[in-house]
Amino acid sequence: MGGDDPRRQVPRTDDVLADPRLADACSRLGRPLVKRIIAGVQELVRTGTLAPGNVVEETVRALPATAATLRPVVNATGVLVHTNLGRAPLSTAAVAALIAASGTTDVELDLDTGRRGRRGRGAVDALCAAVAAAQAALIVNNGAAALVLAATALAQGKEIVVARGELVEIGDGFRIPDLLVSTGAQLREVGTTNRVAFEDYAAAVGPDTGFVLKVHPSNFVVRGFTSAVEVGRLSALAVPVVCDVGSGLLGPHPAIPDEPDAQSTLAAGAALVTASGDKLLGGPQSGLVLGRLDLVEMLRRHPLARALRVDKLTLSALEATLRGPRSPVLQALEADTDHLRERARRMAIRLQDKGIPASAVESAARVGGGGAPGVTLASAAVSLPSAYAAALRTGQQPVLARIERDRCLLDLRALDPLEDEVLYVAVTAAQLSMNGTVGDEGATRIETCTS
Numbered sequence: 001m002g003g004d005d006p007r008r009q010v011p012r013t014d015d016v017l018a019d020p021r022l023a024d025a026c027s028r029l030g031r032p033l034v035k036r037i038i039a040g041v042q043e044l045v046r047t048g049t050l051a052p053g054n055v056v057e058e059t060v061r062a063l064p065a066t067a068a069t070l071r072p073v074v075n076a077t078g079v080l081v082h083t084n085l086g087r088a089p090l091s092t093a094a095v096a097a098l099i100a101a102s103g104t105t106d107v108e109l110d111l112d113t114g115r116r117g118r119r120g121r122g123a124v125d126a127l128c129a130a131v132a133a134a135q136a137a138l139i140v141n142n143g144a145a146a147l148v149l150a151a152t153a154l155a156q157g158k159e160i161v162v163a164r165g166e167l168v169e170i171g172d173g174f175r176i177p178d179l180l181v182s183t184g185a186q187l188r189e190v191g192t193t194n195r196v197a198f199e200d201y202a203a204a205v206g207p208d209t210g211f212v213l214k215v216h217p218s219n220f221v222v223r224g225f226t227s228a229v230e231v232g233r234l235s236a237l238a239v240p241v242v243c244d245v246g247s248g249l250l251g252p253h254p255a256i257p258d259e260p261d262a263q264s265t266l267a268a269g270a271a272l273v274t275a276s277g278d279k280l281l282g283g284p285q286s287g288l289v290l291g292r293l294d295l296v297e298m299l300r301r302h303p304l305a306r307a308l309r310v311d312k313l314t315l316s317a318l319e320a321t322l323r324g325p326r327s328p329v330l331q332a333l334e335a336d337t338d339h340l341r342e343r344a345r346r347m348a349i350r351l352q353d354k355g356i357p358a359s360a361v362e363s364a365a366r367v368g369g370g371g372a373p374g375v376t377l378a379s380a381a382v383s384l385p386s387a388y389a390a391a392l393r394t395g396q397q398p399v400l401a402r403i404e405r406d407r408c409l410l411d412l413r414a415l416d417p418l419e420d421e422v423l424y425v426a427v428t429a430a431q432l433s434m435n436g437t438v439g440d441e442g443a444t445r446i447e448t449c450t451s
């Protein structure tokens, strides 16, 4: 740098933009965004951090992949449905459908007649086809919206009878009772925190009752002296029973036998079921309402429904999730544990070859906030020194790991096997960024736990 004023050496923005790679980036990302990145790189030259000759190279390197700031993150946490990571990853079929619907599309047009068509009919038909016990279905913005719409349309100015132990907080400080009360319905709590009986419900139901609500405790378990009332018994009451099953499981799944599903709940006598589309169902963020035709119609015709409706991208991705191949979430749920161990072993060996102190270990994955609380799924992970966690999170390809007993665990259950290569590259990059400054600490090797 010498005594020269570095400002004189900073390449002009227009000169940088003239490079064909950056002209291309302008058409892809928009000129203002590219100029902002160039300004940041010019600042590096001004402060003497970067040589003036490297401005184009550095700008190209710093360009984001898209014009949005959301970045793809590899979910190595072993939590299959991770709310902070956007819940369910979409299947390739759903992604393709979403892209196909992203331009102008026949979402509300019948191409045969040229007249207005029923919005979202394909996705609604697919839902009804997947849940035989549902006479009708409605798709809204998310699970909370489904519940709010049911409460508004069926219980505004009336009472919702609900067990005290089911008044749950769903996350980020949002509570189902607050949500329900915000609609103008009143809550009539029955039972105690741990126990409720049919007689409690029966005594509370009367002319002011809008419906009886059952909420699945999807993020906690109550053990010990407990009792709840089955949907089948509640359906004997003279009011509709609405069940918030949470996870969006459409039918029973053997890996999580205690998780309620839409088909069984409706078949048992629920009038309506509400659920999320982006938990165990594995689709885009959405809320599902399934059940009795007259009630679904009341919800669909309510003015609030217009404010909660979903866009064509959601409808398209949800329909493809329902009609297409098994979703990534279901694949992760059903992944063979021996196969996971083999993947972890292979990955650990490849990393060791690079001088990285990796080992394959047993791990316990979970479904996550999306359902099946308390259930662990046998899994396998690559164990690294804990310092890797931050390096992986902040790398070019962010990876979210799980810290356990001071180890950085990369659980493979939530990952498609095709993502293993991305993970491998990210770990080797993390090693370079840390200059190999960490040593190995012990962990249970997979070899000692299996075979």
Ligand SMILES: *Cc1c(COP(=O)(O)O)cnc(C)c1O
Pocket: 142, 143, 144, 145, 170, 215, 216, 217, 218, 219, 244, 245, 246, 247, 275, 276, 277, 286, 287, 369, 370
């Ligand atoms: C997740 C969940 C909700 C909220 O659904 P969103 O799709 O996040 O709005 C409501 N009830 C239960 C039981 C849940 O598990």
